[in-house]
Amino acid sequence: MDKPIEEMAFEEALRELEQVVGRLESGDASLDESIALYERGDRLRRRCGERLDQAQARIEAIRLDAEGRPAGVKPFAAA
Incomplete structure (x- = not known):
């Protein structure tokens, strides 16, 4: 522990x-503990939330042109 x-990966932070x-x-812990x-x-909960937000921001949807070819990307929009 x-x-x-700040250096933890999502999986590490979630496990801890x-x-x-x-x-x-x-x-079993004392009051101070x-x-x-x-x-x-x-702090771990906030770190996990930040990492999830970063992952969501990286998810992109491919836009297709009228002929069905990839025409670029657009940010993922959460439902």
């Missing part, structure tokens, strides 16, 4: 977030 969150949630749900876990979990 010591790796800087799951561990943090599990630890918090177990009720629970607060620290919650704070790190919040």
Whole structure:
């Protein structure tokens, strides 16, 4: 749990977030440890959200011209 969150890939951050949630749900952590876990979990959650937003921005839809040939790309529009 010591790796800087900013350097984590999505999968790493999600895995650690799951561990943090599990630890918090177990009720075995002291109050101070629970607060620290919650704070790190919040930062991990934000990191995962940022990575998902970046991935979505990279998804592109191919536009076709009147003859069905690729004519360029347009940004993905989430429904």
